[in-house]
Amino acid sequence: MKQGDVIHGYRILGKPTNTDAGKCLWTFAEKDGREFFIKEFLDPRRPRPNFMGSPEDRRAIEAQCDEFELRHRSVNERIDPKHLHAGNLVVPLDFFAEGSRYYKVTARVHPTDLREPQELTPYGKRVLLGTLADSLWYLHSLRIVHGDLKPQNVLVHRPDGSDLHTAKLIDFDDAFPSGSPPDPMLIGGDPRYGAPEWVGYVRGEPEVGPEQLTIAADMFAFGLVAHTYLTGGPPGFDARHGSPAEAVNAGERLVFDDRLDPELVEVLHALADVRPTARPTIGHVQELLEHEEKLAFRRITTESRRGTGRRSRVRINLDGRAPKAEFGRTGEKRK
Incomplete structure (x- = not known):
């Protein structure tokens, strides 16, 4: 070509x-x-x-x-x-x-250069994440796994005459029917957003069969993407691990921004569950996104910080090998 x-x-x-x-x-x-x-x-x-x-x-x-x-x-x-x-x-x-x-x-889609989605109003975040959730709901209703959900595969678009931003989901090259992925040597995806079962499947771990790679793998990635859009960066995890999935597979919990609403954090933890069947469906997440007050940053006091672990950054990987906050600004460059 x-x-x-x-x-x-x-x-x-x-x-x-x-x-x-x-x-x-x-x-x-x-x-x-x-x-x-x-x-x-x-x-x-x-x-x-x-x-x-x-x-x-x-x-x-x-x-x-x-x-x-x-x-x-x-x-x-x-x-x-x-x-x-x-x-x-x-x-x-x-x-x-x-x-x-x-x-x-x-x-060809002409995306908007939205560098700081975390600065959107709660309603703006609701529209951005809500449109992404709607697209994922439709794919999952067809039992299709997107297979490579990440900010780089989401084009942020602002319609003419509007001050709101919508999410355009692209790149279906790695999509597959739920429970029927390609061979481990051929399957696509991004280790930074891959689910724990995806990691095991790619590595050829005998206890992870193809039937375990379902639409729940997208939900693990959706939690990471949502945190990135809401806060400007990925959740933290121990720097000994190369990705969020590896940390979760090791029995650790990801560290979510303590400015987020506690109910939202609870859902994000559920989306990051090592067990695919324990993760909420996209329909459950859509219900939460209807409550835009849940998407606003809360005031942090000394009392509310206690026990969160957010200040303990010595062992928490917040930038190193964690997913970077890249928001698909240029648009069409995709795998």
Whole structure:
């Protein structure tokens, strides 16, 4: 894919890049007077007619490509972009193969540069998190796991004439049916937001089967994302661990900002539970988000700080390897 190429009718407008894109290249394209975001997958690659490998190698590659196509098409076909709760999903408009490469096309979204979402009013936070929760509710009603929920995959959008911000959920490349993830060697996701069971599955731990990777994995990530939007940063955890999931798997509790409402903190702890079945559903979270007073910072007194542990930062990883507060400001650079 090069600037000026025409691929499947899409004219490539810019120089492709793999910035923040993993095994993909991305850029913008134009077709019929409209602008699009286009992504080229670097893996898997379909064998060409002059493939030099053995017949067995060809069959293995073709099987991997068939699985890749089936997973992407099955997710895409389940989503109805006209559904009431699908309005903030940036769904694929086209998915095709040309030559040896696969491509995916979505509408181009122009995000808002919202650097400090924690400074929004409680009502503004309710709208931002509420629209994200609505999108996740719709995916989960279809038994679809997003698989890579994180701030970088949420475009913050401010509609024309409005001072409110909505969350546009993007990047369904790592989505899969609940309980049926790809092979551990092929599954996507981000270790900084991955659930405890995701970590075990990727590592090939025998006690973690594919049936354990369900929509509850998204809920673990949603708790981390919500804390980031509400406070400007991720929850804390012991610096000996490389991620929140690793800390939770070690039996530790994440440290949430003590300015948050106690009921909200209780829900965040439940979302971070090591047991997938113990985590609240997105519907439960939506009910809490209706009460915008729960999203306001509370006044902190010496008395209310006692026992929170928030001041004990020597062993708490608040920036190091914890998820960074990146809010998808530039928009379309995605894995």
